[in-house]
Amino acid sequence: MSAYATSPKVVTILDDDDDIEDEAFFDIALAKVRELENAREEEVKRKREDNGDCGDLHARRATQTTATTTAMRTTITTVPTPTSKILSSGGSSARGTERSNVQDFIEYLQTRPQCVATTWTQRRGEDCKTPSGFAMDPTLGAVLARCGVTKLYSHQSAAIKAARAGRSVVVSTPTASGKSMCYVIPIFEALMDEKSKQSKALLMFPLKALANDQMKKMRHIVEQAQKLKTEIDEMKISAEHYAGIDVNRLQRLASVKLAVCDGDTDVEVKAEIKKHGTQIILTNPDSLHHAMLPAHRSWGKKFWGCLKYIVLDEAHTHTGVSGSHVANVLRRLLRVCASWNTAVRPEFICTSATISNPVAHVRRLTTRTPVCVDNSGAPSGEKAFLLWQPPKVDAVGGPERRSPYAEAADIVANLVQRNIRCLVFVSSRTSAETLARDAKRVLGKLSGGMGMELAKRVDCYRAGYQQAERRELESRLQRGAINALVCTSALEMGIDVGSLDATVHVGVPETASAMWQQAGRAGRRQGASVAVVIANEKPLDHYYCTRPNELFARQSEEALVDPYNSAILELHLPCAAKEVALDLRGNDAVLFTASQDDSPMRSDGARLSANFKAPLHIAIKRALGTASSTRTCLFNKATKTIECLPTTYPHRSVMLRGVQGGEPWKLIDTAGKLIEEVAGYRAMARLYAGCVFIARRGQFLIHRLEHEKRVAHASSYEKLETTATRERTDVTAMEPDPDQGVPDILKKRVTDVRVCLGDVHVSETVLGFVVNDHRTAKTIREELWRTPVVAAEYRTRAVWFDLPEECVRRVAVESLREATIGVANMCGGLVSSIAMCDSNDVAASTYLPNALSGNASARVFLYDTTPGGIGLAETIFDNIEELWRRALKAIETCQCAQGCPSCIQAGRRGREAGFKKSDAKTVLDGLLGTWLHY
Structure with missing residues (x-):
């Protein structure tokens, strides 16, 4: 048996992804694999025992849901059996060796004291079941087979069937599950149909790189159709090889014209795209808003009047203020299509990461109620999630934790040395550049001359690069010239970066959806991979370090978007009127007014007074000009429509990312x-x-x-320093005003605290900047400007609460300000644990009118940083007691003595909280009424 199991034939079978038909032979090979793996385990165990290491990793990982008694190390779930790991790998022996590197790397990390917890996701087999009545088009199927697509997963065939039936679709499945086939196949089928030979498709991607990547793949399909057609015409293949192929349909597929049309496309190229009747346009929402819709007449009826499919890729990314803008752009798109052909009704095919409300989210974005396909049939390998907490180091004033970026640089260097390709996710552009530089520095110190060569395999990818830089980076990624790429959240989307086996996350991803999406970028469908989550010094990260079970058990959150935000409507209605005059007697009023099904929380009738004016009413009124708004539209009495002023070009002043600022x-x-x-x-x-x-x-x-x-x-500049602005924020609660769309303030009592929900006015002022030492994060100097600059002023939604009188009495007057700021920092830092948002979506502010008097009072605001709000304040309002409870628990479990960035000193106002940790705890005790139990 030993000789048979190690024969070349056995090795071929074990390394091949094809199905094994000989069951007896399979059993023999499997038995040998188990034997060899058991021998390997015994050898590893013996060596560890000889070295005095009593921590048998394999034994420790072989028990389901094991938890250690120490607070700093928890193994949550078991590791799958070694046999499944060997059989799951595919390809060459080189790939098998690389996967072994991943296994060794995971085992190495688990021996380190920084490893707080480990959990494994199980391997999932493929499901290729097709729905009743589904059949693949034989002509397109033959072309796809030449491209390597020989089967469809169950979710792909279900989505294709729904799209064929004329329904809008949302495919909400994990990363690398083949979602693009869900729209590629219906689009090509429509273009192959003689009855629909004039059909057009518009594909929108959140990033230009995604559009270019998909363009290559779709063009490859067309090229293969051309080659097959040529082979058939020249009789280079026999009849039985193309039986069932419709030559006419194949010709139409081979003739498909497709192009990318975005901000990087030259004017001459755009003119050619329009002239030749391109059938498939790949673009992004920004280009649609700034270029295509304003110039829709130059595209004409042959495009807008024949649009059959609109693809919205990565729909989950369109949330918050940018999502609300995109939702209005899509409504304007539907208006333009209807203006050219009232009979046209394009349907949407949307792809999304796993979120809890895909149907409601797509309906708010597109106005269509889609068929939801969320049960993935794609296979996936097992994945290890490691929660990593930097160690404590001695510092002036007491022990502090080592920088998470320094830890990340070491881990990245280790991965590069092991030839394990990875993505590294950070929260900001500056952090991306800094970490890439530090990882290169660590590698550059290696001896033997290899350090500098390895350092070249680390790079950074973020917004702001020139087009040539982006293309060069993408090319290096795809050909495997980069081992570690440090990036912001942009690359959690499906850009083709080749085969990856690891992800590193600096800071706990603030939503479960982001964590699973980012981690999903690594891992072959049949192999093991690893995600290392490095805790930052933030309340959210500290909270999960003490409760790793909650981190790994998090469910996907809701994606929030508010298309009917009056501040956003006010920007888009003039754009819509510029494209096609608004007629509020018909469908335009329906498009821009919330229905009962998709009303965001702030428009819920149960929460608003009877005299509250609809956001559309407020936005139209302001567009026509008021004492506080500039006139952008006029009412045409003859046509009874609203038109944009001829001298106004409103598109320029609307930035879909939710911010204005003019030229770069x-x-x-x-x-x-x-x-x-x-x-x-x-x-x-x-x-x-x-x-x-x-x-x-x-x-x-x-x-x-x-x-x-x-x-x-x-x-x-060579010094290892960083700078950050110093800012002041003033928040004021607004009085209800129906004419201005300010609703009544909603109030409730929680314990003995009155909590309010309403509109507020926010003013943000930049005071100066501070210089920090990059290695220690210590402040070197601070410079305040003589004339502070107002950076932003806007109206939004907020939750606020006053501290109970007993809190104020129990805290010294001179400590009240710092204690209140500490509570605000804690609550603001933990909002992500109860709502789908990141730390920049919600901000905290305090108001202490008489902080130095004997009758001091204090108020905490938690406000939505999106002008007008998108529902985050409402989520906080509904869960405020749980937020206080989590803040109190985070303070109690933080091991610092008086306050640190993991608790009261979190966020931009961290240092203003001082060292009043005990006073902040007193305030939270008072908010929760826990004194009653003392």
Whole structure:
């Protein structure tokens, strides 16, 4: 048996992904694999025992849902059996060796004291069942087979069947489950149909790289159709090989014209795209808003009047303010289509990561109620999730934890040395550049001359790069020239980065959806992979470090979007009127008014007074001009329609990312060479004299600004420093005003505290900046400007509560301000644990009118940073007691003495909380009424 099991034939079978038909032979091979793996385990165990290591990893991981008694180390679930790991790998022996590197890496990390917890997701087999009555088009099937697509998963065939039936569809399945086939096949089938030969399709992706990636794949299908047609015409293949193929349908597929049309597309190329009647256009919402819809007449009826499918890829990314903007762009798109052909009704095919409300989310985005396909039939390998907490180090003032970025740099360097390809997710552009630089520095110190070569295999990918830089990076990724790519959340989407086996997350992803989506970028469908989540010094991260079971058990959250936000409607209605005059007597009023099914929480009739004016009413009134708004539209008495002023071009002032700021700034070096372009709205926070700017080319110090030219001048800077702005935020509760769309304040009593929900006015002012040491995060110096600059003013939704009188009496007057700020920091930092948002979506502020008097009072605001709000304040209002409880528990379990960034010193106002940890706990005790139990 031993000789038979190790024969070349056996090795071939074990490394091949094809089905094994000889069951007896399979049993013999499987028995040998078990024998060899058991021998390997015994050898590993013996070596560890010889070395005095009593922690047998395999024995420890072989028990279901094991938990240790220490607070800092928990193994939550078992590791799958070694046999399943060997049989799940596919491909060459090199791939098998690489997967073994992953196993060794996981075992190495689990021996480290920083490993707080480990959990494994189980391997899932494929499901290729098809729904009743489903059959693949034989012609398209033959072409796809030449592209390597020989079968469809169950979710793909279910989505295709629904799209064929003329229904809108949302496919909400994990990363790498083949969601693109759910729209590629229906689109090509429609274009192959003679009756629909004029059909068009518009595909929208959140990133240009995604559009370019999908363009290559779709073009490859067309090219294979052309080759097959040529082979048939020249009789190079026999009849039985193309039986069932319809040559006419094949010809139409081979003739399909498709193109990317976005901000990187030259004017001449766009003209050619329109001239030749391109049938498939790949773009993004920004280009649709800024270019295609305003110029819809140049595209004409042959495109808009024949649009059959609209694809919205990565629909889950369209949330918050940007999602609310996109929802209005899609409504304008439907209006333009109807203006060219009233009979046209394009349907949507949307793809999404796993969220808890895919149907409601797509309905709010598109106005269509879709068929939901959320049961994936794609196979997946097992994945290890490791929660990693940086160790404590001695520092002035007591022990602190090592920087999570320093930990990440070491882990990334370890992965690169082991030839394990990975993505590294960080929260900001600056962090991405900094971590990539630090990982290169760690690798560069390796001896033997290999360090510098390995350092070249680490790079960074983020917004702000020039087109040539992006294309070069994407090319290096796909050909495997990069082992570790540090990026922001952009790459949690499905850009083809080749085969990956690991992800590293600096900071606990603030939503379960983001965590699973990011981690899903790594792992072959039949192999093992690893995700290392490195805790940051934030309340949310500390909360989960003490409750790892909750982290790994988190369910996907709801995606929140509010298309009927009056502030956003006010921006889009003039754009809509510019494209096609608004007629509120018909469908336009329906498009821009919430229905009962998709009303966001803030428009719930049960929560608003009877005299509250609909957001559409408020937005139209302001567009026509009021004492507090500029007129952008006029009412045409003859046509009874609302038109945009002919001298106004409203599209320019609407940025779909939710921010305004005009033309970008240019950052140039001392030689006058462009370093990077910075979006106008980012300039205040990223470009100022004294700012340390980290770019792909290196680190620069900004010396001066030319405001008229929007140019910043900088020189190379070698010191390991970072800078951040100092800001002040003022929040004021607004009185109800039906004419201005300000609803009544909603109030409730929680324990002995009155909690309010209503509209507030927010004013953000930049006061100056602070310089920090990158290695220690200690403040080096602070510079305050003589004239503070107002960065933003807007109206939004907020929750606020006053501290009970007993709280105020129990806290010393001189400590009340810091204690209140500490509570606000804690609550703001933990909102992500109860709502689908990140830390920038909700902010906290405090109001202490008489902090130094004997009768001090204090108020805490938690407000939605999206102008007008998108429902986050309502979620906080409904869960405020649980938020207080989590904040109290986080303070009680934090091991610091007086306060640290993991508790009261979290966020932008961290240092303002001082060291009043015990007083902040007293306030939270008072909010929850726990004194009653003392």
